[in-house]
Amino acid sequence: MTTTLAASDVTLVDLVDRLLAGGVVIAGDITLAVADVDLVYVSLRALISSAESVQVPAMGEST
Amino acid sequence: MIELYAIADDPTPALPEDAGSLNVTAYGGLAAIWAPAAERAGARGLAPEDLWRHEAVVEALMAVRDLLPVRFGTRLADPAAAQAVLAERRDELLAALDRVRGAAELAVRVVAVPGAEVDAATAIADVHPPLAALARASAVRRGTGPDLLRGAYLVDCGAVASATRLIAGLDDALPRLRLLCTGPWPPYSFVS
Numbered sequence: 001m002t003t004t005l006a007a008s009d010v011t012l013v014d015l016v017d018r019l020l021a022g023g024v025v026i027a028g029d030i031t032l033a034v035a036d037v038d039l040v041y042v043s044l045r046a047l048i049s050s051a052e053s054v055q056v057p058a059m060g061e062s063t
Numbered sequence: 064m065i066e067l068y069a070i071a072d073d074p075t076p077a078l079p080e081d082a083g084s085l086n087v088t089a090y091g092g093l094a095a096i097w098a099p100a101a102e103r104a105g106a107r108g109l110a111p112e113d114l115w116r117h118e119a120v121v122e123a124l125m126a127v128r129d130l131l132p133v134r135f136g137t138r139l140a141d142p143a144a145a146q147a148v149l150a151e152r153r154d155e156l157l158a159a160l161d162r163v164r165g166a167a168e169l170a171v172r173v174v175a176v177p178g179a180e181v182d183a184a185t186a187i188a189d190v191h192p193p194l195a196a197l198a199r200a201s202a203v204r205r206g207t208g209p210d211l212l213r214g215a216y217l218v219d220c221g222a223v224a225s226a227t228r229l230i231a232g233l234d235d236a237l238p239r240l241r242l243l244c245t246g247p248w249p250p251y252s253f254v255s
Contacts (some may be wrong), residue, residue, distance in 0.1 A: 012111055014170040014245040017213070019114050022251030023134035024070060024156070026148050 064100035065145065067137045068120050069130040069249070070156055071096060076127045085120070088142040090149035093156055096124060097145060100138050125249050129164045131156065132249040159254050166199055166217050167247030169226055173212040179239035186211035189237055197226050202252045211240070215252035223247050 065086075073089035075096070084098040098120075114135060121132050139145050149156065173190055175181040183205045190212060195201050198216040206213045218226045227244060234242040 010172075010243045011245045014172070014248070015111075015114055015118060017170070018132075018168075018248055018251035019118065019135035022254070023132045024137075024159075024254045025134050026067065026137050026139070 064138045064140060065097040065142060066100040067095060067097045067133040067139065067145065068117070069096045069124050069132050070094065070149070070160070071124070071128045071130040072160060079123065086142070088145045088149075090146045091153045093149045093153060093160075095142075095145040095149055096130075097139075097142070121249050125167075129160060130249065131159055131163065131254045132251050155255075162200070163217065163250040163253055165221075166219050166250060166253075167223055168250045168252055169198075169216045169218055169223065169230075169244060169246040170248060171212070171214040171216060171230060172206060172210045172243040173214075174206075174209045174241050174243065175211060176239050176241055181211060181239050183211045186240055189240065190214070190233055190242065193229060193233065194226070197222060197229060200253055217250055217253045218247070220247070 068085070071094045073087075073092055073094035075087060075089075075094040078085045078087065078096075086097055088095045088097065117135055121130070124130055125132075139148070171190070171194065173186045175186075187203065187205070191201070191203055191214065194214065194216050198218050200217040201214060203212060203214040205211070216226065223246075230242050230244045234240070
């Protein structure tokens with residue numbers, strides 16, 4: 001089974017990588033509970049791991 | 064409670080008229096940009112839309128100012144608490160702002176083309192050096208899952224177009240690899 005990784009999916013993975021794991025860290029009251037982060041990563045991991053064979057659009061292509 | 068979006072220089076350009084609830088709290092040449100905290104995602108869970116909405120605010124701010132993006136979901140009790148953070152970490156934050164001034168982040172992930180057997184070390188050796196040569200700074204690591212490499216490159220804003228052309232060229236020149244590039248992003252990977 002092949003899965004086409006849509007451009008939006010590529011961007012979402014990079015978005016999550018940045019917003020949840022990057023940026024200035026301030027010891028405040030972080031809204032993001034562990035469960036919330038897990039929810040995001042679970043849905044992403046299902047997306048990524050379901051793609052045994054991934055067809056990725058070349059740069060400039062849309063899907 | 065307030066939710067933080069970014070830290071910028073003070074004085075900072077006026078916030079756009081449609082900025083809604085955005086506010087600025089300043090101290091010592093720094094400005095914390097924040098909004099009153101909305102209800103927590105809580106039981107309904109966090110959706111991509113929550114992240115995109117936040118990101119749209121940060122990118123709109125970045126269009127007219129240099130900034131350090133704050134990690135998503137960072138909340139403080141009130142503006143006084145934000146001012147205290149600026150005071151406590153003033154030197155560090157000023158130095159970080161100087162490092163990212165006039166630059167944006169490009170995200171580059173490398174996957175193997177279906178059927179191709181490529182190891183991470185090869186992917187990194189083929190892709191990283193030419194990109195690093197174009198960038199002010201880089202943060203690269205071996206990827207997980209299908210990613211051979213996950214890279215973040217801090218590139219002068221004026222060099223973003225040539226960097227993306229280089230990445231497209233590498234994608235063409237390396238038939239066993241596919242390069243996934245997104246951005247330009249605020250410099251999330253280069254704030255410390």
